[in-house]
Amino acid sequence: MTVRVSPVLEGLATYPFVRLEEARRRIAARGVEILDFGMGEPREETPAFIRRALTAAVTPLSTYPAAVGLPELRAAVAAWVSTRFGAALDPDTEVIPTLGSKEAIYSLASVLEREYVAVPVPSYPVYERGGLFAGKKIIELPLTESNGWLPDLTGVDWDRVALLWLNYPNNPTGATAPLEFYEAAAELARHHGFVLASDEAYSEIYFGAPPQSALQLADRTNVLAFNTLSKRSSMPGYRSGFVAGDPQLIAALKRFRPNVGVAPQEFIQRAAVAAWSDERHVDDVRERYRAKRELLLEALPLRNAGGDASFFLWLEGDDELAARWLEQGVVVAPGSFFGAPGYVRLALVPTLESCAKAASLIGVQGGVQAGPAA
Numbered sequence: 075m076t077v078r079v080s081p082v083l084e085g086l087a088t089y090p091f092v093r094l095e096e097a098r099r100r101i102a103a104r105g106v107e108i109l110d111f112g113m114g115e116p117r118e119e120t121p122a123f124i125r126r127a128l129t130a131a132v133t134p135l136s137t138y139p140a141a142v143g144l145p146e147l148r149a150a151v152a153a154w155v156s157t158r159f160g161a162a163l164d165p166d167t168e169v170i171p172t173l174g175s176k177e178a179i180y181s182l183a184s185v186l187e188r189e190y191v192a193v194p195v196p197s198y199p200v201y202e203r204g205g206l207f208a209g210k211k212i213i214e215l216p217l218t219e220s221n222g223w224l225p226d227l228t229g230v231d232w233d234r235v236a237l238l239w240l241n242y243p244n245n246p247t248g249a250t251a252p253l254e255f256y257e258a259a260a261e262l263a264r265h266h267g268f269v270l271a272s273d274e275a276y277s278e279i280y281f282g283a284p285p286q287s288a289l290q291l292a293d294r295t296n297v298l299a300f301n302t303l304s305k306r307s308s309m310p311g312y313r314s315g316f317v318a319g320d321p322q323l324i325a326a327l328k329r330f331r332p333n334v335g336v337a338p339q340e341f342i343q344r345a346a347v348a349a350w351s352d353e354r355h356v357d358d359v360r361e362r363y364r365a366k367r368e369l370l371l372e373a374l375p376l377r378n379a380g381g382d383a384s385f386f387l388w389l390e391g392d393d394e395l396a397a398r399w400l401e402q403g404v405v406v407a408p409g410s411f412f413g414a415p416g417y418v419r420l421a422l423v424p425t426l427e428s429c430a431k432a433a434s435l436i437g438v439q440g441g442v443q444a445g446p447a448a
């Protein structure tokens with residue numbers, strides 16, 4: 075008999091970025107230079123002092139890492155959260171280092187009872203996929219421009235919900251959330267017994283006021299926040315992040331995670347201590363993204379519909395425009411990939427030089443307008 079894979083896996087639509095990659099290859103084969111603003115993968119160099127911390131930590135003997143992480147890293151994370159957000163965390167009971175944040179985001183639904191996971195639309199697809207593989211049903215909470223890209227939390231049967239995902243600064247819109255919004259969501263979470271999970275992967279990439287964190291809440295009962303070094307320290311390949319918050323939930327994760335094999339390598343954790351302990355390189359990272367953002371916002375003839383954080387530009391535009399840019403070698407993600415047609419997302423990950431090239435190809439000075447092709 076043939077093996078049947080999970081119906082959830084069977085039912086997953088092809089990740090839209092796979093289709094984009096195919097189109098990208100087709101166009102590159104014609105000799106067109108590709109300027110890729112599609113996937114949000116940082117392509118900045120990891121700072122040298124972090125690379126040095128990694129190599130210095132490679133020892134002759136390599137034992138299994140502990141699932142709870144190194145005490146030094148938990149302490150470095152707690153110190154960073156204290157400086158950045160003014161929130162006091164106990165490193166032993168309120169923080170766990172993770173293998174990047176994706177795996178921890180994916181598996182959270184598996185740790186919780188109840189049938190529903192509430193996810194914003196548009197959003198990072200892992201919230202939904204983690205819910206589906208855990209056997210949950212999904213409640214979609216639309217994010218709209220008129221609501222400032224914040225979900226409406228009324229009209230949901232919260233008593234059947236295991237988990238609500240929020241993500242600010244938001245992928246794909248770049249929007250941020252005020253602390254009062256986290257307060258209202260956390261209050262709801264406590265009242266109805268679900269987890270408020272705040273994905274803060276882009277908290278350090280901002281161009282206005284520093285974004286706030288769910289960790290700043292006076293009462294963090296039922297609240298977890300996820301963060302990562304992938305974006306702030308240009309370390310996507312290291313796979314290093316953390317989850318922090320309610321000690322009871324952290325205790326549950328400490329019981330769950332040794333079963334999964336996601337303990338981060340110790341040499342990576344030592345590099346992570348160096349990364350969380352330095353802010354200068356993060357200022358540099360922010361300035362590089364700022365330069366790209368300003369260049370493209372000025373050059374492109376499209377309205378900025380998004381917020382002022384993350385390394386995404388969320389512009390008014392349609393799939394047809396994205397397809398036309400693609401033919402010119404400029405790859406962007408159409409909003410329809412995220413369930414939000416009418417917008418395009420540019421991940422500001424190519425170099426400043428490539429951004430300038432793109433601006434000259436598709437910007438007003440390049441003579442290419444946002445309107446329909448002639």
Ligand SMILES: Cc1ncc(COP(=O)(O)O)c(C=O)c1O
Pocket residue numbers: 114173174175176177179198241245273275301302303304310314315
């Ligand atoms: C919104 C959001 N959250 C989390 C992640 C996961 O990042 P990592 O697993 O590298 O920490 C990403 C990565 O693109 C993201 O866009």
